[in-house]
Amino acid sequence: MNNISESSQWQALKALADQQRQQPIHQLFSENPKRFEQLSFRQGELLVDFSKQHFQRDTLEQLIALAEQCELPNWIRQLFEGAEVNHTENRPALHTALRLPEGKECWLEGKNISIDVQQNLQRMDDLVHMIHSGQWRGCSGEAIDTVVNIGVGGSDLGPLMACNALAETPARDDSGRLAQQAAIDVHFVSSMDGSQLADLLKVLNPMRTLFVIASKSFTTIDTMANAATAKEWLNQNANCSETALVARHFIAVSSKPEKMLAWGIPKQNQLEFWEWTGGRYSMWSAIGLLIALKLGMSAFKTMLAGAHSMDEHFRQAPLEENIPALLALTGIWNINFLNIGAHAILPYDGRLKNLPAYLEQLEMESNGKSVNRQGETVDYNTCPILWGEIGTNAQHAFYQLLHQGTEAVMCDFIVAAKRYGPDASQELRHQHQLNLANCFAQSRILALGDSVLEDAQSAPAHKRYQGNQPCTTIMLNELSPFTFGQLIAMYEHKVFVQSVIWGINPFDQWGVELGKQVATNLLGQLDGHETDNLDASTAGLIQAINQ
Amino acid sequence: MKIAIWGNELIAWTAAACFAEMGNEVLFTPLFSGGDNSESANLDHAPANVKEEPGLIEQLQQQQDSGRLQFSEVTTASMAMLHFLAFLPKQLTYAESLCHMLAKDKERQLIVMNASNFGIGASDKLQAFLSGNQQVMAYIPDQLPAGSALAHFKKPDHLIIGCQQEWALMHIRALYRPFSQNVNSWLLMSAREAEYTKFAITGMLALRLAYINDLANLADEIDVDIDIIRQAMGSDERIGQHYLNPGCGFGGEHFPQYIEGLAGTLSQARNSSLLSTVLEENEKQKELPFRKLWRHYDCNLQGKTISIWGLAFKPGTASISNAPSLKVIDALLNQGCKVQVHDPMAMANIEMYFAKHHHNDQLRFCQNEMQALENSDGLLLLTEWAQYFSPDYQTMRDAMNTALVIDGRNVFDKKLIEELGFSYYGVGR
Numbered sequence: 001m002n003n004i005s006e007s008s009q010w011q012a013l014k015a016l017a018d019q020q021r022q023q024p025i026h027q028l029f030s031e032n033p034k035r036f037e038q039l040s041f042r043q044g045e046l047l048v049d050f051s052k053q054h055f056q057r058d059t060l061e062q063l064i065a066l067a068e069q070c071e072l073p074n075w076i077r078q079l080f081e082g083a084e085v086n087h088t089e090n091r092p093a094l095h096t097a098l099r100l101p102e103g104k105e106c107w108l109e110g111k112n113i114s115i116d117v118q119q120n121l122q123r124m125d126d127l128v129h130m131i132h133s134g135q136w137r138g139c140s141g142e143a144i145d146t147v148v149n150i151g152v153g154g155s156d157l158g159p160l161m162a163c164n165a166l167a168e169t170p171a172r173d174d175s176g177r178l179a180q181q182a183a184i185d186v187h188f189v190s191s192m193d194g195s196q197l198a199d200l201l202k203v204l205n206p207m208r209t210l211f212v213i214a215s216k217s218f219t220t221i222d223t224m225a226n227a228a229t230a231k232e233w234l235n236q237n238a239n240c241s242e243t244a245l246v247a248r249h250f251i252a253v254s255s256k257p258e259k260m261l262a263w264g265i266p267k268q269n270q271l272e273f274w275e276w277t278g279g280r281y282s283m284w285s286a287i288g289l290l291i292a293l294k295l296g297m298s299a300f301k302t303m304l305a306g307a308h309s310m311d312e313h314f315r316q317a318p319l320e321e322n323i324p325a326l327l328a329l330t331g332i333w334n335i336n337f338l339n340i341g342a343h344a345i346l347p348y349d350g351r352l353k354n355l356p357a358y359l360e361q362l363e364m365e366s367n368g369k370s371v372n373r374q375g376e377t378v379d380y381n382t383c384p385i386l387w388g389e390i391g392t393n394a395q396h397a398f399y400q401l402l403h404q405g406t407e408a409v410m411c412d413f414i415v416a417a418k419r420y421g422p423d424a425s426q427e428l429r430h431q432h433q434l435n436l437a438n439c440f441a442q443s444r445i446l447a448l449g450d451s452v453l454e455d456a457q458s459a460p461a462h463k464r465y466q467g468n469q470p471c472t473t474i475m476l477n478e479l480s481p482f483t484f485g486q487l488i489a490m491y492e493h494k495v496f497v498q499s500v501i502w503g504i505n506p507f508d509q510w511g512v513e514l515g516k517q518v519a520t521n522l523l524g525q526l527d528g529h530e531t532d533n534l535d536a537s538t539a540g541l542i543q544a545i546n547q
Numbered sequence: 548m549k550i551a552i553w554g555n556e557l558i559a560w561t562a563a564a565c566f567a568e569m570g571n572e573v574l575f576t577p578l579f580s581g582g583d584n585s586e587s588a589n590l591d592h593a594p595a596n597v598k599e600e601p602g603l604i605e606q607l608q609q610q611q612d613s614g615r616l617q618f619s620e621v622t623t624a625s626m627a628m629l630h631f632l633a634f635l636p637k638q639l640t641y642a643e644s645l646c647h648m649l650a651k652d653k654e655r656q657l658i659v660m661n662a663s664n665f666g667i668g669a670s671d672k673l674q675a676f677l678s679g680n681q682q683v684m685a686y687i688p689d690q691l692p693a694g695s696a697l698a699h700f701k702k703p704d705h706l707i708i709g710c711q712q713e714w715a716l717m718h719i720r721a722l723y724r725p726f727s728q729n730v731n732s733w734l735l736m737s738a739r740e741a742e743y744t745k746f747a748i749t750g751m752l753a754l755r756l757a758y759i760n761d762l763a764n765l766a767d768e769i770d771v772d773i774d775i776i777r778q779a780m781g782s783d784e785r786i787g788q789h790y791l792n793p794g795c796g797f798g799g800e801h802f803p804q805y806i807e808g809l810a811g812t813l814s815q816a817r818n819s820s821l822l823s824t825v826l827e828e829n830e831k832q833k834e835l836p837f838r839k840l841w842r843h844y845d846c847n848l849q850g851k852t853i854s855i856w857g858l859a860f861k862p863g864t865a866s867i868s869n870a871p872s873l874k875v876i877d878a879l880l881n882q883g884c885k886v887q888v889h890d891p892m893a894m895a896n897i898e899m900y901f902a903k904h905h906h907n908d909q910l911r912f913c914q915n916e917m918q919a920l921e922n923s924d925g926l927l928l929l930t931e932w933a934q935y936f937s938p939d940y941q942t943m944r945d946a947m948n949t950a951l952v953i954d955g956r957n958v959f960d961k962k963l964i965e966e967l968g969f970s971y972y973g974v975g976r
Contacts, residue, residue: 135881139846141838142831244846 017337026451045477052447052471063329086507095281099308140207151214152190158283161354192222206237218259306485324493345388348415348439356388366506551624559633567610574619599865634663646676657682670738685710686738688745694863705732709741757825763793763975773975795955796833798860798869833871849883857930858890865892880906889919920946931956
């Protein structure tokens with residue numbers, strides 16, 4: 001396929017967009033009372049409503065035709081079958097294999113990798129059990145009750161998000177009994193400057209603290225620097241050999257066993273994941289250890305099962321009902337045909353506070369590319385700028401711009417229909433109703449503008465609302481490990497579909513490499529070496545420090 | 548006198564035996580579960596701690612043979628005027644339905660002596676089911692130590708009786724007179740005050756133990772011998788010697804349970820965490836011998852053979868309830884040790900307790916203490932049975948792989964045992 005933007009389908013969509021622009025979203029609603037039925041989709045406990053988007057049912061059909069022109073079904077098949085979809089690094093992207101139920105097979109280069117996956121899950125289970133039962137001992141012999149994850153990017157955002165999202169889930173062990181893990185405190189540190197870690201070390205008890213070093217390459221400088229600080233802190237507080245100290249206080253998760261060993265991590269404290277798992281798709285692997293520690297292994301497996309159910313939907317459902325595909329194509333419509341370059345992620349649920357940061361990485365690191373698979377610069381937009389915040393908090397911050405600014409912004413509203421059981425206080429249950437009302441009110445005004453009022457025209461200009469900001473509402477029946485798994489897998493597949501349309505590789509991230517290299521070089525100059533070869537700005541800044 | 552005894556605590560069975568021995572007609576319903584259809588019992592229903600109590604089963608048998616002790620139906624037992632309640636702490640609802648049932652006839656005279664540990668205020672709650680001055684709820688705290696329950700019941704140091712109705716006290720005094728003729732040792736107060744006294748005493752003892760253990764742990768670090776400190780402290784008459792022996796934590800059926808109740812009450816009512824801290828520290832203290840072993844072997848016990856002397860929570864009983872041995876064995880098994888244990892009475896209980904442990908194939912029960920030392924990489928002494936005090940050290944050394952002794956009860960002479968070539972760790976010495 002040559003340049004997609006020159007294809008007849010692309011051109012047809014462009015023409016359609018010109019037409020569609022004439023008709024604001026509120027008019028689409030008044031003309032078609034069946035919009036919700038036609039443009040909302042369900043998969044299990046997940047409901048996705050596209051009816052507040054700036055298009056009609058037949059636009060979706062045109063978009064699906066574009067996807068077919070891009071051979072989307074074939075790409076989906078290749079993704080699941082382990083083809084080298086990451087062609088710049090000669091790797092498949094088999095995060096879907098991490099969520100296969102026990103007994104299902106996934107073959108890669110003559111090997112059923114499901115067996116490795118299940119074995120690794122079992123090892124995770126053993127570690128989790130040991131820690132939960134109070135039998136993982138620190139070097140004083142006391143039981144570990146605090147676990148700190150040291151990782152950054154994919155080794156941080158996913159587990160951090162999941163732990164916060166699902167903290168209300170009562171932790172149960174495999175037999176369904178309430179487990180003891182409430183007693184395990186989990187923390188995450190990622191920042192290179194050590195500030196998060198330094199704050200934690202002031203309050204933690206070294207003898208009861210275990211560190212999990214999570215790094216795919218086991219060379220990530222941010223992570224290794226934090227790990228070294230943690231080790232030094234333990235050393236100052238312990239009186240045992242360094243071998244014992246590392247064996248009792250560090251677990252490592254990486255795809256590089258030899259590097260873990262070189263750092264001193266004994267074999268039994270190593271958890272592995274594989275080259276075919278991208279960092280930002282690794283929450284489903286042993287990188288999710290903290291999730292299992294916080295919620296129990298059974299909840300972790302339920303989360304995998306939720307993601308797997310979305311995988312199966314994505315693999316099998318026709319494009320007309322395929323939720324990740326439709327979500328992606330809606331984005332394509334907004335980005336490439338309505339020329340919208342900003343995307344707000346608005347969870348109406350405090351538990352999902354880390355979802356925006358997670359999706360920022362997932363989408364922008366995956367699709368923030370301008371060179372296609374043939375090595376040519378593309379002549380159309382790819383990934384927009386994503387940002388977000390808990391919706392109700394953002395209402396007091398950047399919603400002003402969404403409602404009355406000059407930027408067109410597409411918005412995802414994410415909300416759980418049910419929350420707080422009958423045991424919760426009446427006031428708390430009322431807060432959920434309040435939250436739902438705000439979620440629906442905001443998406444309504446953003447899409448429909450002040451047309452929702454009867455006499456809006458009479459208001460002064462500064463009180464008017466233009467609307468027409470396209471919104472998608474993603475509603476979970478409730479936020480549980482299962483629906484959470486579905487939700488995240490949905491976004492992962494959405495990103496893949498968009499990459500297929502744009503003809504780019506979503507699984508590499510060459511754009512983050514040069515910075516690491518240049519930073520390493522600058523270390524020497526910060527130590528006082530010559531700065532002559534630098535640009536004047538950088539040289540000036542360094543000289544200002546070294547004076 | 549005719550007295551009905553309800554409930555399945557050790558003190559219920561002990562009281563049944565002792566009251567019957569003194570000529571009372573005892574109607575005993577240990578399995579009462581709140582209604583007329585409660586299962587009727589016999590001696591075989593005695594719970595393990597009753598069967599293990601020295602002399603108790605024999606005395607119950609004698610009294611049953613004499614006819615003075617009868618296992619009774621609910622309806623027969625409820626006819627009595629005197630009732631003695633000894634339910635488990637979680638059985639408050641049983642006690643409530645019993646009081647409700649007994650007091651149906653509002654005119655009858657009724658004395659209910661509650662010895663169950665339901666916490667402060669429970670007697671008042673139960674009193675509410677009774678009516679008028681003719682129906683009285685008294686509280687007589689259960690102070691029986693496991694292992695010498697009979698002796699303590701028959702000859703108490705003092706008796707705390709929470710009851711302020713003169714006519715009822717007259718009957719209670721008569722009932723207890725054969726056991727405690729010295730009226731000066733009777734402490735009379737309200738039921739609520741008696742409940743509080745019971746809690747206060749238990750809490751005080753726990754605090755002393757926690758404090759001496761804390762001092763001992765510090766002594767370990769600053770290299771002084773806690774034994775010397777302890778003796779000097781005890782010589783101060785304001786302090787005294789009791790409950791000042793450091794060790795690897797206290798256990799037992801009742802002691803921790805009472806403190807837990809008191810800790811809960813204090814933290815709810817006063818936001819005080821003093822006793823909860825005591826309990827937490829006590830749980831940690833139980834693993835002290837394990838931690839000393841762990842550090843001795845630089846945090847790796849995989850494949851080591853470890854011996855344990857003493858499994859019961861204290862000498863003289865087969866009870867392993869809340870015993871340090873439970874935590875220590877679990878920890879050792881999980882670290883991949885082979886564990887060889889000995890106890891004069893509690894082996895069967897430990898065997899049952901660990902029957903389903905996923906590493907129970909690493910646990911070996913030994914006929915005698917020396918057998919437990921074969922090829923051992925270290926001995927942990929957890930219960931101060933007298934027979935362990937003066938072993939043949941030469942035989943010990945010959946049997947063991949590594950001459951290492953961790954003395955959780957400070958029973959050995961540190962100087963001598965070190966002189967003989969053992970590595971020795973005590974508690975605070």
